[in-house]
Amino acid sequence: MCENDINDTNLEVYQVTSKYSPKKVSWYHHPLISGNPIDTIELKGKPGMAVTLRLTQLAAKWYSGAEANFGVLIKSNDETSSGFAGFCSREWDDARCWPVLEVHYAQPDKPGCEPTLDLREDFLATSEYIYSSTLDVLIFNYTYELHNRGDFPVEASLLLSMNGADWTVNALNRIIPPHSAEILMPDTITRYARLRFRTLEVGHKSVIQVYIQGRMA
Incomplete structure (x- = not known):
């Protein structure tokens, strides 16, 4: 901060x-x-x-x-x-x-095992848009689960992209009440995905935890 x-x-x-x-x-x-x-x-x-x-x-x-x-x-x-x-x-x-060091890495695939997605990211949402990491999800069936751990509602949406540069909103924005969770899933196939979220009022902040899980389609 x-x-x-x-x-x-x-x-x-x-x-x-x-x-x-x-x-x-x-x-x-x-x-x-x-x-x-x-x-x-x-x-x-x-x-x-x-x-x-x-x-x-x-x-x-x-x-x-x-x-x-x-x-x-x-x-x-x-x-x-x-x-x-x-x-x-x-x-x-x-x-x-507090300052936080985020390390993102992929577990090496075991012989005979299909690759999976199993990630978590933590954020402090403000009234300015914040974005989760861009993921290459082309081969996966995947789900985002967003937890609002704070005391203020958060607006969230799933963004999809074919090229990693031009993004579209997959569905209507979801409003996540304080201390609640919401699941977001794509309804179309694209190569890249990420979440976008923010609080609804200037000065409001909420701790956000994002879980991403998926397996090969």
Whole structure:
């Protein structure tokens, strides 16, 4: 979660390439970083935003040992501007705002076994549209189950695409009451699928859990 008191701006994410002591880091003394950002986050000047850092390629290098894991550094692309952007840490009172590392991977198929889908994703829904991961579902019969764990209703819809770029809404939007669940299934065959959801009022937030299960058609 991010709190931002400035107008629309971009934050850049850099790979940290040297060891450092958090107690000694300051504006004038910070660790070495990569020459180019690995991701850019666009902030809209609204409080309580949920932002996502796309670190897949870097995390794969950490896992393989190709790069040392010293973390990442987040900074404004224009450090001459006033204002600030603050992020909740794991010491924040509300655990729903803590930073979360999401890892998506496919289980290797056992000999003689058909591939299946069995995934879960967690989100904090706001009044801005949030999207689940895009999945290649061409060979599967599959079902989405969306759980609204929060205190506010959420609008959700299943999006389908032939090419991963142009999306259509599969059916009418579903309104999911607080502490309820809804199942969404496709009525046509496409290669790609994802969910879209948001709360109904500005300032309302709800914790969302998305389950996707499927087997070969």
